[in-house]
Amino acid sequence: MTVVVAGAGMAGLVAATRLRELGVAATVREKGTRPGGSMLLSSGVIWRHREWDDFRRECPGGDARLQRLIWDRLDDALEWLAAAGAVPVREETANPLTTGTRFDPAQLTRALVQNGGVEGSTPSAGGVPLHTSDAAILCSGGFAASPELVDRFVRPAARLRRRGNPWSTGDGLLHALERGAALTAGMDEFYGRNMPDAEWGEDDFVSRSQLYARFARIFDETGNEFFRREDVSWSETNVVQATAHRPEARAYYLLDEEAVRRQVRYGTVAELVAAAPAAARVRLEELPFDPPPGTREAVRVVAAITHTIGGLRVDDRARVLREDGSAIDGLYAAGVDAGGVATGGYASGLAHALVLGLVAAESAAAGE
Ligand SMILES: Cc1cc2nc3c(=O)[nH]c(=O)nc-3n(C[C@H](O)[C@H](O)[C@H](O)COP(=O)(O)OP(=O)(O)OC[C@H]3O[C@@H](n4cnc5c(N)ncnc54)[C@H](O)[C@@H]3O)c2cc1C
16 A cells, blocks of 8 residues: 655645555655745744643633644654654743644754655645546645635635745645545634735745734724733734734834834844834834834834644544545545644644644554
């Protein structure tokens, strides 16, 4: 038996490594010019909420069975990852609400490709056909890089800027839909960041993220204060999604003297503001509305999509399901392709990809 794995990002490389470990041949197909997908661009922190109740509270629209699977299996999965050659950089997440491990994404990718002995993962550019008579695990990373699908499901009439790999254009999703798959709740949700309104490249994805909305006053282009800082979630996903629904998917973060001195996870607010290119740091007299008294800095941000949250409906064996709940024979999904985990909030995409990648491989190997 050979199992086809579509996508050599986090979920695909994990699935292929696990298949090989179980004695099953895996053919990994990669559409991009390199393996690693968005995992390679990530901060490499694989985490779960410390408390199960927090996971449920923060992602209330998600499938509780999948959430529980990820929450229960993650700690063992991290040990498995280390045994597969990934070297932990730090055994903590810098967030008291969560627990997990930080890896160097480049080393993690190399380890899964080399030490995992993934066969056939040599990248080949161009479209990759997903039709196959073999069992297949869809790990193509969702549809964030398809403006058409983003417009259709996430935000009509707004082209969200991209903050993830360029190849995740919904191939897994479209393939499974053709075979009768059902979709999850939350197809209009996404994980992303508000980024300075200027050009950016892959190297800027992490360093330029403006992650201090909870200290800012947040206005849109028309001068409407559309989001209260008290309502900003710790992951800031809710303010990013709200920004996507404003004109031009744009917002202005206004900061007073006290706000710029606040400490955030990776430095001070002033340092994050300084990382924004000059084009996005708006002089107060050039704002399209009057700023509140005491405003010292104004940064124009745009909502950027890292990955989609809704996707294919799967069960706790990673089998792709039809609307009536039956499983499509030989079709599995893992990672972002499998939706409905973080619905309503945000959870670790790498943890999701790791655990479901393992589960999908185990199910495919058992012929379930
Ligand atoms: C800047 C940034 C920071 C992040 N930081 C974190 C973090 O610290 N912690 C965390 O948990 N998550 C983080 N993430 C999210 C995390 O990277 C993703 O959740 C994770 O990579 C998803 O894994 P995946 O396998 O589903 O998708 P990916 O890793 O993106 O892999 C998908 C792969 O499929 C390939 N593909 C697409 N279509 C096809 C096709 N038709 N055939 C074959 N291959 C195809 C793509 O080229 C890609 O290689 C971050 C992401 C970014 C961009």
